[in-house]
Structures are given as C-alpha cells and as structure tokens.
Amino acid sequence: YTWTVDGVEYLGTDGDTTVHYEGANCAPDTILNITVNDEPQPIVTNETICEDETYTWTVDGVEYPGTDGDTTVHYEGANCAPDTILNITVNDEPQPIVTNETICEDETYTWTVDGVEYPGTDGDTTVHYEGANCAPDTILNITVNDEPQPIVTNETICEDETYTWTVDGVEYLGTDGDTTVHYEGANCAPDTILNITVNDEPQPIVTNETICEDETYTWTVDGVEYLGTDGDTTVHYEGANCAPDTILNITVNDEPQP
Structure with missing residues (x-):
C-alpha cells in the first residue's frame, strides 16, 4: 500500500502496521492503520487436453491451443480477492x-x-x-x-424328378415347376444361384416281347436274361436327366402242344 501522505510503499509482508504523523501548529495528526489479512486460497482450474485440442477459459475468454504445450496462467486477485490460476496439461494424442x-x-x-x-x-x-x-x-x-460374378448352377429335370442342391441340401421337386433360388454371398463372397428348368416327361421307350415258358429273353438295355418260367414280367428304368424311361413288357405264353 502506498500512502499519499508520505508516498511510502508499505508491504503486506510486514504485517499489521500503524503510522502516526503529529500535526504541526495544532494541525490534526494523520494516522495510517494497515490491517494485513491472510492471502485467500487461489481458485485453480486444472485442465488436460490433447495436442490437437483447445481450451477456452471462462475467466479470460482466451482459447489456449494444445500445440502450445503445458501452460500456466496466473491472475492476481485485486483487493485481497483470491488469485485465479489455470494449469493446462497437454498430453500426446492417443492412437485412434x-x-x-x-x-x-x-x-x-x-x-x-x-x-x-x-x-x-x-x-x-x-x-x-x-x-x-x-x-x-x-x-x-x-x-x-465390385460385386463378384455369381456362381450359377443350371439344372434341367423332368416333372417326375427331384434335384438336391449341394449348397443348401434342399430337395427341389419337378412338380413345383421352374425354380430360381438366390443366396446372397456374405462379406463380398459371390452370390450362389440355382436355376431349375422343368421339362415335360418324354414318352417312354417301350419294348413289348412275347416268349414261351421254355424260352428266355435278353434285353439289350440291361443285358439281363429273363426266363419264361418267371411268367409275365415288367421292368421299368427311370431315365436320368430327363431322358425317356425305358420299359420292358414280357408276355409269357403257354408252350404249345408238340
């Protein structure tokens, strides 16, 4: 404190102080009483930011950038008000x-x-x-x-046939007609597509043969020898992949009298 009476600067560190000047020629005395209070605790703001961040302090409205590194700002409190202090700690930017x-x-x-x-x-x-x-x-x-080319299976069957797809293990029926099944490939794997075309069942190839009880017949289709002693016989082979069925009808007649 600097007193205007004597121009002296009095220090708070000197503690309470009284100064008394005697007034000359009946002038009034002049007295200075200085009371020294303890310094109040400062108001401290501790803030941590990263190098690529900023912090704006409400005390002064200033934006402090992390690129400036660790920073301390100290404002002295007037009239025994507490000081205000900002401590900014700047950390390295963590890995993203x-x-x-x-x-x-x-x-x-x-x-x-x-x-x-x-x-x-x-x-x-x-x-x-x-x-x-x-x-x-x-x-x-x-x-x-880019979407990879799909894996396409084209299969042709007849109305009386079925097809089991190895992709899903499902048995698809010719009686259901033409069918398309599409599975979306996960994680950019190619799609898998099944196209089933159902054709009409072709006319069977029929062999009609008549023999006697003491005769045999060997069918060229299967190479089997069929015996007349077995009586009338019908053999039916399903045609694969929509090929016509092959049928053998054997009629066995009685052996005529010699």
Whole structure:
C-alpha cells in the first residue's frame, strides 16, 4: 500500500502496521492503520487436453491451443480477492481406434460406433469422430469392391424328378415347376444361384416281347436274361436327366402242344 501522505510503499509482508504523523501548529495528526489479512486460497482450474485440442477459459475468454504445450496462467486477485490460476496439461494424442471394413456394392455396413448404415453404393467411405477429453479418435474406413460374378448352377429335370442342391441340401421337386433360388454371398463372397428348368416327361421307350415258358429273353438295355418260367414280367428304368424311361413288357405264353 502506498500512502499519499508520505508516498511510502508499505508491504503486506510486514504485517499489521500503524503510522502516526503529529500535526504541526495544532494541525490534526494523520494516522495510517494497515490491517494485513491472510492471502485467500487461489481458485485453480486444472485442465488436460490433447495436442490437437483447445481450451477456452471462462475467466479470460482466451482459447489456449494444445500445440502450445503445458501452460500456466496466473491472475492476481485485486483487493485481497483470491488469485485465479489455470494449469493446462497437454498430453500426446492417443492412437485412434480404426475399423477397416470391406463390402460389395450391393451390401451395407452398420457401424456400432454411430449406428449408421453405410451403403456400398456410396463407394469408398471414411468417417472420423474426434475423441472428447483426449479420448482416442474413432475412424471407419470402408472399402467397396465390385460385386463378384455369381456362381450359377443350371439344372434341367423332368416333372417326375427331384434335384438336391449341394449348397443348401434342399430337395427341389419337378412338380413345383421352374425354380430360381438366390443366396446372397456374405462379406463380398459371390452370390450362389440355382436355376431349375422343368421339362415335360418324354414318352417312354417301350419294348413289348412275347416268349414261351421254355424260352428266355435278353434285353439289350440291361443285358439281363429273363426266363419264361418267371411268367409275365415288367421292368421299368427311370431315365436320368430327363431322358425317356425305358420299359420292358414280357408276355409269357403257354408252350404249345408238340
């Protein structure tokens, strides 16, 4: 404190102080009483940011960048008000958490970070979220590949036939008519497609043969020798891949009298 009476600067470190000047020629005395109070505890703000962040202090409205490194700002409190102090600690930016995902043009990807569904039709995509309070950034990199050529199985059967596809183990019936089954390939794998064409059953190839009880007949279709002693016989072979069935009808007559 500097007293205007004597121009002297009095220090708070000297503690309570009284100064008394006697007034000359009956002038009034002048007295200075200085009371020294303890310094109040400062108001301290400790803030941690990263190198790529900034902090704006409400005390002075100044924006302090992390690129300036650790910073301390000290404002002296007037009239025994507490000092205000800002301590900024700057940490290294943590490594970002990166998700790399590959999809095809006809696929989508939903990121668990933001719950957004990103379509492959948008092409390659990068999404970057800044981590708050020095948390790591989160980054999504989506690479979109061309849709691979599908694996197509074309199968022709007849109405009375079935086809079991090795892809799904399902037995498809010719009675259901023409059928197309399409499975979407996961993770950009090719789609698998089954096309079943159902043709009308062709007319069977029928062999009618008549023999006597003491005769035999060898069919060229299967090379089997059929005996007249077995009586009338019918043999039916299903034609594969919609080929006509082959049928043998053997009629056995009684042996005539000699």
